[in-house]
Amino acid sequence: xxxxxxxxxxxxxxxxxxxxxxxxxxxxxxxxxxxxxxxxxxxxxxxxxxxxxxxxxxxxxxxxxxxxxxxxxxxxxxxxxxxxxxxxxxxxxxxxxxxxxxxxxxxxxxxxxxxxxxxxxxxxxxxxxxxxxxxxxxxxxxxxxxxxxxxxxxxxxxxxxxxxxxxxxxxxxxxxxxxxxxxxxxxxxxxxxxxxx
Amino acid sequence: xxxxxxxxxxxxxxxxxxxxxxxxxxxxxxxxxxxxxxxxxxxxxxxxxxxxxxxxxxxxxxxxx
Numbered sequence: 001x002x003x004x005x006x007x008x009x010x011x012x013x014x015x016x017x018x019x020x021x022x023x024x025x026x027x028x029x030x031x032x033x034x035x036x037x038x039x040x041x042x043x044x045x046x047x048x049x050x051x052x053x054x055x056x057x058x059x060x061x062x063x064x065x066x067x068x069x070x071x072x073x074x075x076x077x078x079x080x081x082x083x084x085x086x087x088x089x090x091x092x093x094x095x096x097x098x099x100x101x102x103x104x105x106x107x108x109x110x111x112x113x114x115x116x117x118x119x120x121x122x123x124x125x126x127x128x129x130x131x132x133x134x135x136x137x138x139x140x141x142x143x144x145x146x147x148x149x150x151x152x153x154x155x156x157x158x159x160x161x162x163x164x165x166x167x168x169x170x171x172x173x174x175x176x177x178x179x180x181x182x183x184x185x186x187x188x189x190x191x192x193x194x195x196x197x
Numbered sequence: 198x199x200x201x202x203x204x205x206x207x208x209x210x211x212x213x214x215x216x217x218x219x220x221x222x223x224x225x226x227x228x229x230x231x232x233x234x235x236x237x238x239x240x241x242x243x244x245x246x247x248x249x250x251x252x253x254x255x256x257x258x259x260x261x262x
Contacts, residue, residue, distance in 0.1 A: 032250050033211060043213045043248040114251065119209045177212075 007071035012146060013105055014064040016155070021057035022104065023159040025050055026133055027166050034170040054108050061101050093143035100135035103128055133163060199242045200257040203230050207253035214245035214254060221245070222254075230254075 014090035032043060037092035066078040076094075080087035082102075107125055114122040137156055146152045201221065210228035212223075218241040225231045230253065242250040 042244075043211075043250065047248075047250045115204075115207060119207060119251065123209055 003072050005073075006065045008073045009070055011064055011067035012144070014060050014067055014147070015140065015144065016152075018057050018060035018064055019136060019159065020155070021053050021060055022136065023163065024135070025053035025131060026163055028053060029129070030163075030166040030170045034166070034168060034173045036173075051111070054104075056103060058101075058108060061104070064099075090143045093139055096135045097139035097143065100132045100139060103135075104132045107132070146171055198236055198238050198259045199240075200236050200259050201232060201242055201246075202255040202257065203232055204253045204255070205229055205231075207251045209251050209253075211250050213248040213250070217241050217245045217248060231253075 028046055031037075032046050032050055035041075035046075065076075065081045067076060069078055069081060074089040075085075076089060078085055080094070081098065082087075084098045087090050087098075088095040088101065107129060110117065110122055110125050117125075137160060140152075141147050141156055144152065147156070203222075208229045210224060210230070212224055214230060215224050218237075218239060220244055221233055221237050221239065222230055222245060223233055234260070242254075242256050246256045
């Protein structure tokens with residue numbers, strides 16, 4: 001590495017911060033449906049946290065990209081930030097990051113367009129969040145220069161474990177959740193009902 | 198009194214409304230919201246509207262005649 005390392009350090013820090021924020025958003029999004037804290041935490045609050053973390057994570061990804069174009073270590077052009085595979089530096093790992101970012105931005109924007117595209121398409125697009133998360137994890141592991149350090153590996157492992165656990169929790173709680181009835185009675189939700197995200 | 202308007206084209210079946218106010222909201226066989234009643238004095242409808250992640254519930258406060 002030559003010269004001023006400011007942008008290189010900023011790129012690494014913003015990339016890791018974005019990963020943590022977006023993992024938090026995924027966890028909050030899963031909690032919107034599974035409601036692990038019951039009535040103690042309002043669904044509206046969890047939804048707000050989910051959206052806020054997603055926007056903050058995307059902003060951090062933008063900073064990650066800008067820092068990489070200004071940095072003199074890897075020499076990424078603005079085109080390489082937008083076109084998967086156009087980066088001469090670790091092309092496949094960087095392409096995973098570019099694809100994950102573009103898809104994440106599309107998913108965030110899709111909420112505004114949910115009426116136009118319909119809830120079914122919105123839901124299908126939201127399932128792509130798992131691709132964003134896995135591609136982002138693979139991007140971090142294969143292109144991050146801190147990835148071999150124990151704390152970084154612990155971070156990735158913790159994130160994958162947390163999302164896997166929250167996904168399993170969501171599937172189980174939703175499948176077994178009693179459906180409320182006006183008389184106060186309950187019955188277990190039909191298994192063939194579509195599961196909302 | 199609150200008048201409740203739902204937009205089923207936005208509903209994704211989260212079911213928060215039916216849990217908060219089962220006297221007013223229910224999920225149909227397709228898993229989407231339907232109304233048991235169009236009006237209610239129960240302030241739980243306000244909570245249900247703000248808790249809907251898709252923003253599919255609108256509540257209009259009406260003056261009693």
